[in-house]
Amino acid sequence: MELAARKDVPVEQTWDLSLIFPDEKTMWETLENTKTEVKRFAETYAGKLNTAENIVRCLDEMEPIYLAIERVWGYTGLALEADYTDNALRERDAKVSDEITRMRSDMAFVDSEILLAPEEELKAAVEKAKGCRIYIQDLIAKKAHMLSPETEKVLTALSMSLDVPYTVYNTMKLADIAFDPFTVDGKEYTLGYSLFEDNYELEADTAVRRAAFRAFYGTLRKYQNTTATAYNACVTQEKTMSELRKYGNVFDSLLFDQKVTREMYDRQIDVITERLAPHMRKYARLLGRKYGLDKMTFADLKIAVDPEYDPKVTIAESHNLVREALSILGADYTDMVDRAYRERWIDFARNVGKSTGGFCSGIYRQNSFILLNWNDRMADVFTIAHELGHAGQSMYSDRAQSYYDNDPSTYLVEAPSTMNELLLAHYLTHTKEDKRFRRWVLSSLISNTYYHNFVTHLREAWYQREVYRIIDDGGSVNADVLNDLFRKNLELFWGDDVEIPEGAELTWMRQPHYYMGLYPYTYSAGLTVATQAMLRIEKEGESAVNDWKNFLSAGGTQDPAGLARIAGFDITTNGPLNATIDYIGSVIDEICRLTEEIDGIRL
Numbered sequence: 001m002e003l004a005a006r007k008d009v010p011v012e013q014t015w016d017l018s019l020i021f022p023d024e025k026t027m028w029e030t031l032e033n034t035k036t037e038v039k040r041f042a043e044t045y046a047g048k049l050n051t052a053e054n055i056v057r058c059l060d061e062m063e064p065i066y067l068a069i070e071r072v073w074g075y076t077g078l079a080l081e082a083d084y085t086d087n088a089l090r091e092r093d094a095k096v097s098d099e100i101t102r103m104r105s106d107m108a109f110v111d112s113e114i115l116l117a118p119e120e121e122l123k124a125a126v127e128k129a130k131g132c133r134i135y136i137q138d139l140i141a142k143k144a145h146m147l148s149p150e151t152e153k154v155l156t157a158l159s160m161s162l163d164v165p166y167t168v169y170n171t172m173k174l175a176d177i178a179f180d181p182f183t184v185d186g187k188e189y190t191l192g193y194s195l196f197e198d199n200y201e202l203e204a205d206t207a208v209r210r211a212a213f214r215a216f217y218g219t220l221r222k223y224q225n226t227t228a229t230a231y232n233a234c235v236t237q238e239k240t241m242s243e244l245r246k247y248g249n250v251f252d253s254l255l256f257d258q259k260v261t262r263e264m265y266d267r268q269i270d271v272i273t274e275r276l277a278p279h280m281r282k283y284a285r286l287l288g289r290k291y292g293l294d295k296m297t298f299a300d301l302k303i304a305v306d307p308e309y310d311p312k313v314t315i316a317e318s319h320n321l322v323r324e325a326l327s328i329l330g331a332d333y334t335d336m337v338d339r340a341y342r343e344r345w346i347d348f349a350r351n352v353g354k355s356t357g358g359f360c361s362g363i364y365r366q367n368s369f370i371l372l373n374w375n376d377r378m379a380d381v382f383t384i385a386h387e388l389g390h391a392g393q394s395m396y397s398d399r400a401q402s403y404y405d406n407d408p409s410t411y412l413v414e415a416p417s418t419m420n421e422l423l424l425a426h427y428l429t430h431t432k433e434d435k436r437f438r439r440w441v442l443s444s445l446i447s448n449t450y451y452h453n454f455v456t457h458l459r460e461a462w463y464q465r466e467v468y469r470i471i472d473d474g475g476s477v478n479a480d481v482l483n484d485l486f487r488k489n490l491e492l493f494w495g496d497d498v499e500i501p502e503g504a505e506l507t508w509m510r511q512p513h514y515y516m517g518l519y520p521y522t523y524s525a526g527l528t529v530a531t532q533a534m535l536r537i538e539k540e541g542e543s544a545v546n547d548w549k550n551f552l553s554a555g556g557t558q559d560p561a562g563l564a565r566i567a568g569f570d571i572t573t574n575g576p577l578n579a580t581i582d583y584i585g586s587v588i589d590e591i592c593r594l595t596e597e598i599d600g601i602r603l
Contacts, residue, residue, distance in 0.1 A: 002190050006083040009349035015369050016344035020075045027075050034068040038103045049113035052124035059132035063403050084174035085353030105157040112149035131402025145245040165234035166515035182215035184208050193356045194373040204307035213299035217503025227509050228479040234515050239471045249472050254517045258411045259559035268521045272458050279585040281497040289601050298504040305443040312376045322385050325427035348374035358383045360390035365398045382448045385424045389417035397555030411560040414526030421449040422534040439594040453523040461521035463489045482508050531580040533567050
């Protein structure tokens with residue numbers, strides 16, 4: 001399991017960034033040309049955004065500048081995500097980021113000047129605009145929270161400095177933390193972030209799994225104070241910005257751009273904590289019985305119900321599985337899947353310094369890039385399907401919407417990705433009739449899709465809300481406070497059914513999501529809509545598929561409630577969330593019934 005250096009991984013397992021620029025020289029040329037264009041742009045429009053005609057023309061001309069910046073930033077940033085140990089890549093990305101920050105600062109006058117225009121001109125601009133209409137409407141909605149033009153320019157110029165907490169966290173996690181190997185029964189095992197998260201947490205051998213847990217968290221503990229300091233700096237800064245911009249509290253500030261109410265945010269956390277916990281505790285008890293464990297611990301929650309029935313999957317096999325599973329969405333979707341594999345949109349490689357987990361980064365009206373660490377497991381196939389969901393939404397919304405309007409609210413950004421996981425599970429359950437196979441698919445759905453989005457990220461959201469409450473009251477957080485919060489968080493959800501061993505409280509150190517505002521709770525929000533849409537597709541077929549494609553194509557043209565209505569649901573009520581929790585419970589009940597029939601194990 002030794003991780004290779006980036007230079008030693010097979011090129012066919014890496015993404016092809018030449019799809020953005022054929023070479024680095026072209027990237028630098030594009031950057032220089034964009035700098036020149038920004039200077040011309042500023043000279044043309046600074047001080048002249050007082051008429052509807054100039055406002056719309058300005059925003060239309062700013063769009064290709066943003067597109068060029070996105071491509072340059074993608075080229076250097078994605079390369080760094082694949083290897084944080086490469087100082088040359090780090091230096092290049094820092095230089096590009098610095099140049100982009102200067103350009104954004106030079107364009108910071110746009111929003112401020114637009115809002116200084118006469119009211120009648122702003123109304124006329126909304127009527128006149130096409131691709132930038134919603135951008136102008138959103139800008140008007142922010143008017144009460146905008147600072148002076150000079151202050152906004154300074155804040156833009158300081159954006160790299162304001163991102164330092166996240167930079168420190170990522171650098172420490174991916175470049176500095178070194179894990180010593182651990183030994184079980186005389187055998188030595190290599191340890192690393194991706195090795196732990198993608199292998200050892202799923203390991204069927206209890207002795208190895210629990211030893212890896214102790215070794216992993218033992219190393220994290222050495223870095224807890226530095227990580228806590230970076231996180232405290234991030235949330236304190238967010239509180240300061242909420243006050244400067246005259247929001248009622250930090251929650252209002254962070255939810256504003258998501259276009260959701262505090263009630264919708266709290267609902268996801270509180271309803272899931274109360275209603276899903278009994279179902280997941282039942283699933284945990286089943287795992288403990290199946291493995292004959294002396295006790296069920298937090299280190300055991302990701303093991304498979306049937307470890308002997310967990311087939312290895314090659315990259316080529318994953319292509320066929322994902323393609324067939326997503327074929328229900330039509331030929332254009334499967335064509336995109338084929339291109340992703342054929343044109344190397346996906347970085348499968350496992351190497352030192354690479355980001356953990358998975359993500360999808362799209363280039364507007366071009367293609368997306370997907371990162372994961374491939375381990376020949378079905379969990380990896382679910383990850384690919386998930387990330388291709390983001391790529392699919394980009395494909396549809398890019399076609400239908402302008403650059404300004406193509407991104408939906410963060411609240412629903414995980415709906416297309418989790419929908420694909422559900423479609424993959426739906427496809428697998430219909431490939432053959434066998435009780436053991438069906439149990440394996442359903443348990444994959446629980447342990448991958450629902451555990452990840454409705455448990456892991458939801459517990460992050462509960463913890464994050466408590467942190468912001470402390471910060472909102474004028475307090476601060478340190479490692480001791482964060483450890484206590486996360487332990488209380490886990491104990492609240494799992495109760496007496498799962499022991500929370502020493503080290504588990506450090507789980508807050510593992511996720512970068514805390515540096516992205518109120519993001520973790522949106523995984524369950526997106527999966528709520530995806531679950532209901534998938535059940536509609538099962539029942540109604542093509543009409544529900546068409547509604548889903550319309551949802552994807554809508555991009556950010558409506559708020560989350562409006563987008564959900566396109567898909568056929570009212571997320572302003574508890575209905576879809578409660579129905580989704582009931583569905584999860586029914587899947588767990590079926591897994592328990594199948595286990596009794598197959599193994600004679602009864603809860």
